[in-house]
Amino acid sequence: MTKKMDLKDKLVSSFMAFENSVDIDAPVHDVRSEAIKSFEAKGFPSKRDEEWKYTSLNTILKHDYSVFPKQEEALDYKDIKKYFIHDIDTYKIVFIDGKYSSHLSQTTHDSIDVCLMSSALSKPKYQLIIENYFNKAATKESLASLNTAFSQEGAYIHIPKNKIVEKPIQIIHFSTGNESALLLQPRNLIVVDENSHVQIIERHQSLTENPVLTNSVTEIFANKRAIVDYYKIQNDKQSASLIDNTFIKQKRESHVSVHTFSFGGKLTRNNLNFYQEGERIDSTLKGVTIIGDKQHVDHNTLVHHIEPNCESHQDYKGIFSDRSTGVFNGKVLVDKIAQKTNAFQANNNILLSNKASINTKPQLEIFADDVKCSHGCTIGQLDESTMFYMRSRGIPEKEAKALLMFAFSNNVLNSVKIPEIKQRITKIIATKLGVKIGFDL
Amino acid sequence: MLKINDLHASVEGKAILRGINFEVNPGEVHAIMGPNGSGKSTLASVIAGKEEYEVVKGEILLEGEDIEELAAEERAHKGVFLSFQYPVEIPGVSVTNFIKTAINETRKAKGLNDMPAKEMLKLIREKSELLEIDRKFLSRSLNEGFSGGEKKRNEIFQMAMLEPKLAILDETDSGLDIDALRIVANGVNKLKSKDNAVIVITHYQRLLDYIVPDFVHVLYNGRIVKSGTKELAHELEEKGYDWIKEEVNA
Numbered sequence: 001m002t003k004k005m006d007l008k009d010k011l012v013s014s015f016m017a018f019e020n021s022v023d024i025d026a027p028v029h030d031v032r033s034e035a036i037k038s039f040e041a042k043g044f045p046s047k048r049d050e051e052w053k054y055t056s057l058n059t060i061l062k063h064d065y066s067v068f069p070k071q072e073e074a075l076d077y078k079d080i081k082k083y084f085i086h087d088i089d090t091y092k093i094v095f096i097d098g099k100y101s102s103h104l105s106q107t108t109h110d111s112i113d114v115c116l117m118s119s120a121l122s123k124p125k126y127q128l129i130i131e132n133y134f135n136k137a138a139t140k141e142s143l144a145s146l147n148t149a150f151s152q153e154g155a156y157i158h159i160p161k162n163k164i165v166e167k168p169i170q171i172i173h174f175s176t177g178n179e180s181a182l183l184l185q186p187r188n189l190i191v192v193d194e195n196s197h198v199q200i201i202e203r204h205q206s207l208t209e210n211p212v213l214t215n216s217v218t219e220i221f222a223n224k225r226a227i228v229d230y231y232k233i234q235n236d237k238q239s240a241s242l243i244d245n246t247f248i249k250q251k252r253e254s255h256v257s258v259h260t261f262s263f264g265g266k267l268t269r270n271n272l273n274f275y276q277e278g279e280r281i282d283s284t285l286k287g288v289t290i291i292g293d294k295q296h297v298d299h300n301t302l303v304h305h306i307e308p309n310c311e312s313h314q315d316y317k318g319i320f321s322d323r324s325t326g327v328f329n330g331k332v333l334v335d336k337i338a339q340k341t342n343a344f345q346a347n348n349n350i351l352l353s354n355k356a357s358i359n360t361k362p363q364l365e366i367f368a369d370d371v372k373c374s375h376g377c378t379i380g381q382l383d384e385s386t387m388f389y390m391r392s393r394g395i396p397e398k399e400a401k402a403l404l405m406f407a408f409s410n411n412v413l414n415s416v417k418i419p420e421i422k423q424r425i426t427k428i429i430a431t432k433l434g435v436k437i438g439f440d441l
Numbered sequence: 442m443l444k445i446n447d448l449h450a451s452v453e454g455k456a457i458l459r460g461i462n463f464e465v466n467p468g469e470v471h472a473i474m475g476p477n478g479s480g481k482s483t484l485a486s487v488i489a490g491k492e493e494y495e496v497v498k499g500e501i502l503l504e505g506e507d508i509e510e511l512a513a514e515e516r517a518h519k520g521v522f523l524s525f526q527y528p529v530e531i532p533g534v535s536v537t538n539f540i541k542t543a544i545n546e547t548r549k550a551k552g553l554n555d556m557p558a559k560e561m562l563k564l565i566r567e568k569s570e571l572l573e574i575d576r577k578f579l580s581r582s583l584n585e586g587f588s589g590g591e592k593k594r595n596e597i598f599q600m601a602m603l604e605p606k607l608a609i610l611d612e613t614d615s616g617l618d619i620d621a622l623r624i625v626a627n628g629v630n631k632l633k634s635k636d637n638a639v640i641v642i643t644h645y646q647r648l649l650d651y652i653v654p655d656f657v658h659v660l661y662n663g664r665i666v667k668s669g670t671k672e673l674a675h676e677l678e679e680k681g682y683d684w685i686k687e688e689v690n691a
Contacts, residue, residue, distance in 0.1 A: 383529070384493070385529055386529045386531060388486075388489075388491050388492070388513060389525060389528065389529040389531075390531075390539075390543075391490075391512065391513035391514040391517070392489045392490065392491075392513045392514075392516075392517055392521075392522075392523050392525075393517055393522075393539075393540075393543040393599060393603070394514050394517035394518055394543045394544075394546050394547040394550070394603065395514060395542055395543055395546050396512075396514045396546060396550075397512070397514070399542070399546055400514075403534060403539075403542060404531070404534075406533070406534075407531060407532060407533025407534045407582075408533065410533040411533070
């Protein structure tokens with residue numbers, strides 16, 4: 001029997017204990033039970049699955065992960081302040097080893113709900129929202145099912161109609177290394193009603209070198225004319241891996257953007273799925289990936305154009321050094337009735353080492369005949385003559401490279417609407433490239 | 442200022458420069474002319490420090506210091522400037538941002554702090570006026586979509602900003618119409634002083650009507666085969682390069 005079976009078996013057999021630990025009469029009980037069956041039947045994906053051809057979970061599944069963290073750990077804000085966007089006022093939903101940390105969080109029920117999934121699943125006042133939205137966007141794919149089976153904690157955000165939420169909301173997961181290896185399965189539900197606007201920042205941060213695997217599911221529902229801007233900052237330790245499953249359902253005239261900044265972690269898989277269920281919807285998917293060593297980042301995107309007159313914009317930039325590997329698999333599906341769709345997709349990559357690699361695969365399935373769809377992917381290296389040009393003007397090699405990298409990522413950075421996030425990302429990139437920013441962006 | 446002794450250089454094992462000797466003193470303008478493939482651009486790149494070229498023999502002395510082992514950026518910090526025949530396009534980096542970075546990196550190498558923003562703006566305004574560069578142009582991506590003339594004007598603008606000791610203009614006249622040529626030459630002339638020097642590399646005499654050289658050298662087959670004053674340039678314009686080739690081959 002392989003080790004991989006061990007984790008699966010462990011999870012399946014832990015399910016009863018988990019169900020016993022939470023309120024078994026909760027309406028989500030059936031959903032969870034269905035989900036564990038689905039996971040049990042499918043197991044973890046392997047390279048035999050077309051969608052996982054270039055990403056192997058083998059090495060990260062071999063650890064003996066704790067599924068239920070034993071004790072709560074307190075963290076001092078001053079020690080972890082740097083992981084927050086702290087120069088602006090924000091709501092915060094903070095978890096330590098999967099458990100809610102009230103002293104680090106700043107939630108609200110004042111006209112909007114920014115709180116916990118565990119409360120939403122158990123309290124009657126949220127029942128209607130849970131019934132209408134919970135697990136209504138997530139697919140039955142095995143990892144999403146695994147998360148659904150153990151869904152209990154995470155962020156719950158409900159913005160009723162006509163609210164512009166002035167403060168961004170930060171969702172941060174810390175892992176303390178209390179367990180020798182930890183599996184986290186946060187579950188987020190975000191419902192944004194008519195005409196409302198919200199900005200969300202998500203981050204996962206391990207504080208030690210102990211292995212952490214996060215299998216997260218986020219469901220986002222953007223109702224009529226809602227605007228949602230979501231930023232994922234992935235700059236974790238190299239002992240931490242993340243499988244991010246995000247499902248977004250949009251209603252007419254809504255605008256949703258997701259920016260994914262992947263700089264850290266051992267293995268990162270982003271399953272980002274958009275479903276356009278109305279007309280004149282705009283979906284934006286952008287990302288910058290800068291990795292090295294043996295890091296691996298896989299962006300697996302889907303935009304399903306279901307109705308006419310909608311747009312989608314995808315722009316992913318990747319810079320790979322050392323032996324790092326990247327995957328971009330972008331699927332655009334245009335239904336027969338989704339006429340006048342504008343769908344754009346770009347994936348540009350720079351390989352800084354002979355041993356780095358990227359597999360990029362655009363997949364366009366278009367059944368409508370009056371659409372504008374474009375895709376382009378490039379893989380290149382840093383141009384020697386450009387480098388010489390810059391150096392001959394007095395810009396040293398490292399700074400010249402950095403300037404080119406920033407220029408390369410600029411399109412994505414420029415569409416970040418929160419200046420503090422842009423600054424933070426810029427700083428992370430500069431640190432990664434080993435330069436002090438002496439130039440403006 | 443610059444002294445080149447018996448310089449031999451090759452690229453991918455192919456010898457291109459085969460024993461160059463010449464000296465440039467402060468305040469002088471030297472023109473290097475020669476037929477295509479004679480090694481003019483190679484000489485410019487070797488002085489500027491392009492790594493693809495291997496110096497097999499000889500030395501390049503800048504103010505008495507051998508710069509052959511120095512990286513391109515270190516030579517730039519010491520005051521070497523090369524205006525490229527084909528300036529590269531750098532999408533996403535504005536002209537302003539690029540030149541600011543170049544100036545501040547040069548200052549950093551000299552142990553100076555960044556140039557204060559106000560001073561930088563003033564300098565940019567002053568030098569862009571000299572090259573008749575529109576302000577909108579400065580916020581565009583470097584050389585991206587620039588016309589031939591704009592690219593060359595931008596090169597001389599950068600030269601004006603960096604104030605090099607030794608400026609090498611590699612075929613700066615190619616691709617320029619007469620107005621752009623006049624602006625570029627005027628810029629170079631205004632930057633000339635008794636303390637700096639200019640090497641003009643050109644195929645044609647045309648540019649030398651505007652930037653008048655003190656000395657003219659003819660490069661052929663990787664060697665300087667003839668040196669003279671500006672009259673030599675006129676002679677070449679009239680008679681072409683064949684007589685030089687014949688003289689050398691005889």
